[in-house]
Amino acid sequence: MSMPSPDTRHITFAQAINEALAEEMRRDPTIFIMGEDVAEAGTPFKVLAGLVDEFGTARVIDTPISEQGFCGIGVGAAMTGMRPVIDIMFGDFLTLAMDQIVNQAAKIHYMSGGKLKVPIVFRTNLGATRRSAAQHSQSFQAWVSHIPGLKVVLPTTPYEAKGLLKSAIRDDNPVVFIEDKLSFQQKGPVPTAEYLIPFGQAEIKRSGNDITLVATSSMVDIALQAATLLEADGLSAEVIDPRTTLPLDKETIINSVKKTSRAIVIDEGYERYGITAEIASLIADEAFYYLEAPVKRLGAMDVPVPFSPVLEDLTVPTPEKVIKIARQLCGRITTSLTGA
Amino acid sequence: MSMPSPDTRHITFAQAINEALAEEMRRDPTIFIMGEDVAEAGTPFKVLAGLVDEFGTARVIDTPISEQGFCGIGVGAAMTGMRPVIDIMFGDFLTLAMDQIVNQAAKIHYMSGGKLKVPIVFRTNLGATRRSAAQHSQSFQAWVSHIPGLKVVLPTTPYEAKGLLKSAIRDDNPVVFIEDKLSFQQKGPVPTAEYLIPFGQAEIKRSGNDITLVATSSMVDIALQAATLLEADGLSAEVIDPRTTLPLDKETIINSVKKTSRAIVIDEGYERYGITAEIASLIADEAFYYLEAPVKRLGAMDVPVPFSPVLEDLTVPTPEKVIKIARQLCGRITTSLTGA
């Protein structure tokens, strides 16, 4: 993983988000945060802890439980000179705010012939295996990535979280910024100096020659684990993290597959009509003449997320599932594989 | 197109929907219709005209403009012995009801361990080129097809509209039934005798050998037009209409592509992360060793739908766009092509 500066600290993903917000809010007085329990509580995940102390309740605004309403208010504020960062506590609650995000925020610039703009960030999250059951475990990146006018960011590490969130805040368009709930406490190196990460630039998280694993968000770590395990088979896997699904850095993905000739696309959203479909079909199209095996996809099992841990754990992609597919694609025997 | 009985009449798509509802409502007193302006007005499209006369306002219920609310009421009624058919006036308004459809209706059977069920139909529509602009022209089949627990139906002709709607009403699961607004006045043969069309069975709308055009809803006609035009190039196109995207009849699609070796997938939803991605990636995977060219996709242009006719018409797939791609895939020269 590239790291632009040797001056780094190890901080958590949550701290990285927090820092990005604090730095941007210091820089630009038009930025404010709005959502449920964002102020004194700093959200249930404590990601925003302390921000209200520095910026006050006028800029870190606790709302009623009104996702549609406060997303709409955010849109109006963004159209009139502010840069709201809206907190949607669980990605599952996007269902309540889709009209504001999709019919309003995403279209206003276009519908007004370019006269109005909506610089707003909708921060929300994704991911299962927290034993939170069907209404608190979904990963809706496919829905928002389907919508022209939105940008969709899936940060992976603390480094990306900070650099991409700062870019999101400075972007003049509505950005849906989707964090992995299980990442919040994970640590990673983050530069001391200010930096931004541009949208539409995939990151090669690991180089390899035999197969490309395109993985988003929570699945990057799964892909990296799988890549390590595949070494035992003598297979060298390249892991690519698109980081933004809209815009999508096709080039990096396609170039990798042209090199490796094989690909698996992994995402934690439901598999059917999900993120993996778009990326796999792009690869299958644009790297067609380079492919030695079909492009495979791995998403969440197409079931509502069950509560019982013994069931829930079956629904998400695992390194074992990845390597089983990888071995098949690369013509390795898979019968000895346990647990997949 | 297969037609089960010689005893047919030519009726419009709207009449076919109307007949399906009337027949089912006569048969089963637990069925009722609910939505905005469904009763005396029979919807703005007049699709439900006359039903209130036969069934009264207790079974054809005009609601306030409360999509989330009346979809939720429908879910509760469905859980307790009724079979509501909910009318969502424009597909764009699904944004307002996603929580009820996705977090409630789709999950209740599973979350209750199979004890509760939600036999409900959400009737809505899709499609642009009606000069209705960005908030009344969208095609959200990709969103709902992404959700386990839902079934998604895209009827094409009056014949399908009637047979599939009757199946939807009898299904014990939530079904999202998406009609093409521009089809309502189109006529087609419909059997006099009762019939049902099962879900998950694609229809081969035209047989061919050189290329497979998989097209949904409004795009079936575009594909058929393209197929006719391609005859001039000596190309024989097979046109497949999945009819339901969830469940999806993979087999028919894959078998066709195994025969033709080439495929284009066409849908009126936004192209990125849309219906075409899922179907194209399935084909590219499962027919991998049969393909002579990459699988291509054609969806709506990834822009909010513009009002101006000169712009709007550019955003949708056309026969010309289809044949241009088809010729490329089949190695035909495309330079002489006008208008594409």
Next chain:
Amino acid sequence: MTQTVNQPAVTVPSNELEKWMHMYQQMLIIRLFEEQVNELYQTGQMPGLAHLYSGEEAVAVGMCEALRHDDYITSTHRGHGHCLAKGAKVDRMFAELLGKAAGYCRGKGGSMHIADPVSGNLGANAIVGGSAGIATGAGLSAQQRHTDQVAVCFFGEGALGQGVIYEVMNMASLWKLPVIYVCENNLYSEYTGYKEVTAGSIVDRPKAFGIHTEEVDGQDVRQVHETALHLVEQARRHQGPAFLLCNTYRYYGHHVGDINRSYYRPKEEEQYWRDERDPLKILSQWLIGQKMAEPLMFEQIQQEVNQIVEHGVRFAQNAPYPDPSEVSRHVYA
């Protein structure tokens, strides 16, 4: 509810005349604009549909004349009146309706999406209730930026069915936002009478959220305007939001294509409102009755406005369509 068309208690200074004549003209512009839109539709010259504001002119004009140029409005599918009242020009409005590049949205928005930030118009909205959040957010923005701007949210009584309106009114009340919710009760949402779909009391709803609420005769521009002045002043002084219920009527169908409508409302009702409750007549008759104006003055205005509208529609008809390359511009800022 009092639907008075009586004289106000105040005595009218001479610049009052100018003010009311200006409002008369504004209302007439809307009226004749809409007549022309109907004509364009009936003669097959306009793509799509449009929802005419005819009959409701006093609401938009009475309200917008109480606003500053830098105050905000949000509008609805029935938005032409609001846009014109807040300062949009007839020619570019027509251009938008015909999908021309000279339109306020370069032809990309159309009738239901006209926006004109220059005049403080944050846009019409084709989602019923869809602009309630936007207007409230504009109010929050004014508060955050420490301006004294006010945001006015126009919506039909049908939007009271959308839960979002209660969500945002709750926040506007809590945070004392400078937002005025203007409910245009024209008795129908599409083809359904409002009483069939509206339980309880309209005005008690905002009141329950602690919002200052008033109700006026929406056909009497003077009543609308005087109440508006008061509510706007209040909001500007950071005293919080208000809700204004305006009782009004649309003369035409739900949209230009809604011709046969006797199944949902009697012709006599339409005639009654046109004859007895017309906002233009009510104002002109009052001014004449007060001996402030002569009938001739209104005829002159009529001629001027006729010219504006004629010129405007000709401009639009002659204007070019957007270049095809426009289709993929402005998706992103």
Next chain:
Amino acid sequence: MTQTVNQPAVTVPSNELEKWMHMYQQMLIIRLFEEQVNELYQTGQMPGLAHLYSGEEAVAVGMCEALRHDDYITSTHRGHGHCLAKGAKVDRMFAELLGKAAGYCRGKGGSMHIADPVSGNLGANAIVGGSAGIATGAGLSAQQRHTDQVAVCFFGEGALGQGVIYEVMNMASLWKLPVIYVCENNLYSEYTGYKEVTAGSIVDRPKAFGIHTEEVDGQDVRQVHETALHLVEQARRHQGPAFLLCNTYRYYGHHVGDINRSYYRPKEEEQYWRDERDPLKILSQWLIGQKMAEPLMFEQIQQEVNQIVEHGVRFAQNAPYPDPSEVSRHVYA
């Protein structure tokens, strides 16, 4: 608002004693169930989190005891109390919380989704306000099927932020649906005091939709129950919906993991409610004061309930997990 713990005006016949003792037991089951849930969490035996109902027992019990077996309820993320009060058994409740196949939802639902159609429980719901539509639809269904069933929608005061609740109350009022909206105002939604997020007056909101509304002391099961009887009777006789505001308090944090909560509410406040406003104490003290019951009787109940809970948790701990094949069952009916 009157928070009386005084004697009711009615004289109490002897089967009254049975009735109140039964309600005492029901409340105690909930109390001890929740204590056990907390214990399971603290000792790492329970997957995920749970939102405890301790302190609010009088609301669920007072209400559900006014219902028939075939009446419906819908519940919330804080749903254990509602489920138990409507007839769910402790053992299968625990089994669900531990993700076991013997649970009410075969372990697939968990704490926030317990449903038990047999006892009329249409399900807890992890979307705040998410069951308002469902309850209202159950009411519509009862009306359509010509039964005299009633549907009760439990929700926290935080759900008043969700617009859908106004959408469905409007329809319930218009169509006179047999639905009772029971708002449990426990003063907080998560970590925020309700006054910070609730403008105006709670009870005026349903009233504005023409809904019969009452407010009771949610700690006094007798008050809740007697009001509930009346509202249920009314709904059953097709006289339309009602809204019941119950003022109550949760003893624990928002969920079992919310331990350090003094930043959003003082310990003294918690202590006050536990000491002075406890629904179990209020009922037992009243019964003793009335000389209807002896302290010993409550101790006996305590022992019985202890056993039920102990047996229940043991049952759940020993129960098997669902078979892996269950993961893809019940996606479709």
